[in-house]
Amino acid sequence: MAKVTYIKGKEPHKLEKRLIFRNVDRKGWDPSISKYLSDGGYKALRKALRKKPAEITDEVKRSGLRGRGGAGFPTGVKWGFIQPGNKKPVYLICNCDESEPGTFKDRYIVHQDPHQLIEGMVISCFAVGAEIAYIYIREEFPEAARIVENAIKEATKEGFLGKNICGTKFNCEFYVHRGAGAYICGEETGLIESLEGKRPYPRIKPPYFPAAMGLYMCPTIVNNVETLCHVKHIIEMGGEKYADIGMPRNTGTRILCVSGDVQKPGYYEVEVGKMTMGELLNDVCGGPLKGRKFKAVIPGGSSAKILRCSDTYNVACPPETEKRDISFEEIPLDFDTMAACGSMAGSGGVIVMDDSRRMSWVLNNINEFYAHESCGQCTPCREGSTWMKKITARLVAGEASPDDLDTLESVAYQIDGRTICAFGEACAWPVESMIEKFRDELLAETVEGNAHSPRNAEQEAQRRYLKDAVAYADKP
Ligand SMILES: Cc1cc2nc3c(=O)[nH]c(=O)nc-3n(C[C@H](O)[C@H](O)[C@H](O)COP(=O)(O)O)c2cc1C
Ligand code: SF4
Numbered sequence: 001m002a003k004v005t006y007i008k009g010k011e012p013h014k015l016e017k018r019l020i021f022r023n024v025d026r027k028g029w030d031p032s033i034s035k036y037l038s039d040g041g042y043k044a045l046r047k048a049l050r051k052k053p054a055e056i057t058d059e060v061k062r063s064g065l066r067g068r069g070g071a072g073f074p075t076g077v078k079w080g081f082i083q084p085g086n087k088k089p090v091y092l093i094c095n096c097d098e099s100e101p102g103t104f105k106d107r108y109i110v111h112q113d114p115h116q117l118i119e120g121m122v123i124s125c126f127a128v129g130a131e132i133a134y135i136y137i138r139e140e141f142p143e144a145a146r147i148v149e150n151a152i153k154e155a156t157k158e159g160f161l162g163k164n165i166c167g168t169k170f171n172c173e174f175y176v177h178r179g180a181g182a183y184i185c186g187e188e189t190g191l192i193e194s195l196e197g198k199r200p201y202p203r204i205k206p207p208y209f210p211a212a213m214g215l216y217m218c219p220t221i222v223n224n225v226e227t228l229c230h231v232k233h234i235i236e237m238g239g240e241k242y243a244d245i246g247m248p249r250n251t252g253t254r255i256l257c258v259s260g261d262v263q264k265p266g267y268y269e270v271e272v273g274k275m276t277m278g279e280l281l282n283d284v285c286g287g288p289l290k291g292r293k294f295k296a297v298i299p300g301g302s303s304a305k306i307l308r309c310s311d312t313y314n315v316a317c318p319p320e321t322e323k324r325d326i327s328f329e330e331i332p333l334d335f336d337t338m339a340a341c342g343s344m345a346g347s348g349g350v351i352v353m354d355d356s357r358r359m360s361w362v363l364n365n366i367n368e369f370y371a372h373e374s375c376g377q378c379t380p381c382r383e384g385s386t387w388m389k390k391i392t393a394r395l396v397a398g399e400a401s402p403d404d405l406d407t408l409e410s411v412a413y414q415i416d417g418r419t420i421c422a423f424g425e426a427c428a429w430p431v432e433s434m435i436e437k438f439r440d441e442l443l444a445e446t447v448e449g450n451a452h453s454p455r456n457a458e459q460e461a462q463r464r465y466l467k468d469a470v471a472y473a474d475k476p
Helices: 033-038 043-049 053-063 075-080 106-112 114-128 142-157 188-195 225-237 239-243 277-284 335-340 359-373 379-396 402-415 423-443 447-452 457-474
Strands: 090-096 130-137 173-178 220-224 253-260 266-271 294-298 312-315 324-327 349-354
Touching (some): 033 114, 043 114, 075 114, 075 225, 114 220, 114 225, 130 142, 277 294, 312 335, 379 402, 379 423, 402 423
Parallel strands (some): 090 130
Antiparallel strands (some): 253 266, 294 349
8 A cells, every 4th residue: 555645734643543534634635436446445345255244244243343423333243133044135324414513524534535435335235235225425415425426436337336246246236315404314213214205203113223124124234434434444454453453342443523622623533442531632632722721521422421521530441440530631532431431432523612611501502403403203302302492591591590400400301211212312411411510500500690699791791692692593
């Protein structure tokens, strides 16, 4: 493979390890198949086609790859749910909805390196026995859809897609499907409904686990863009060697999307669990803005529970098995430790807030999003998300009572675990965690809190501004 240099000003940080983003911002690179082939592209596919499908799934299991779409489910295990000898067609769906707020990685893969995705997908199709695959691209990415469609044409012309791929008997066709623009289309069963031409109402599970009953009631594997790209590298280097990257149970690299109050927000690919939160925020992202201190971080997209930067966490950091107290900055960025700290690594969207941020405003912003995006199918989510938004809008405007906070908390806990899809938790967790971690600050924003500590002129001006903004946003 050729030596890689990057566009000036877009060079990766020295603590990064670029695998999936190797070609993103690469000097002289473009998304054409000729560039991809000149750099060893589609060799992994040829290698995979010489194996048996089950051997590829075993390789992916050995690699320890976990899904990068949000839940971190082991990819090889998911593929293994397809029953051998099943008579129905099997489908593979690439989830390129990328709708989780704070997440911006998949779009760069499809814009700048679409053939990496196609190669990973063809290998995955071969492994699970799919002859048709769909790439579901959100409505807001028209350019991505155009680039991927062109890449599919190029790959078909070169014999990497279509009939008798690379001279074997394996046939596979890809279709791009464009969403109509809704967060819930990222939820895999909502996505499947949308792909079938219906409203994206998530399906009740069980029985509708996609591997058992997915697209057109046939076995279906849904994987995230980044996950599918990793498959190419697993075949290239072998599952065991891939598993040496990162940490045990938390293998490989992953792309973190850092936004908010840091000097250098952006996308960074790191070995899973090898970097701590402090290294990411201070070394890679350049630390807090001038004169500010980090206050809180949402580590895995807006659905993840918020972490307070001043807290101590009692966890076992892999490969250690004993628990010990660590500071926020010492948290290793892996799936398991993040869960042990009470949040999740989720989709890799790291949203940073400094001490200039008012948590009532942050929470209201999140609540507005979820109230808008609930598909409305189940009552706790439909009614609860709007109710929570109305309460935090009052809080922001300085008109909420302390009882409102109790109501807010109670509504969140009544959504959590009582809905058809995980959107319920996605909208409840930010509220639950924000009240748990910042109750005093939120109480100080209620009518009673205001009476005890009157606002200064600047705070009052901000309150009036936010009140107008909320009134404007509430207009039908
Ligand atoms: C409300 C909601 C939105 C989601 N949005 C996305 C998304 O935009 N992209 C994605 O890959 N997964 C998303 N997911 C997760 C998918 O349902 C599914 O678990 C994932 O695509 C599986 O891929 P993976 O195993 O490769 O992670 C979402 C889940 C929920 C509950
Ligand atoms: S939890 Fe919300 S988004 Fe999910 S099915 Fe129910 S109403 Fe729809």
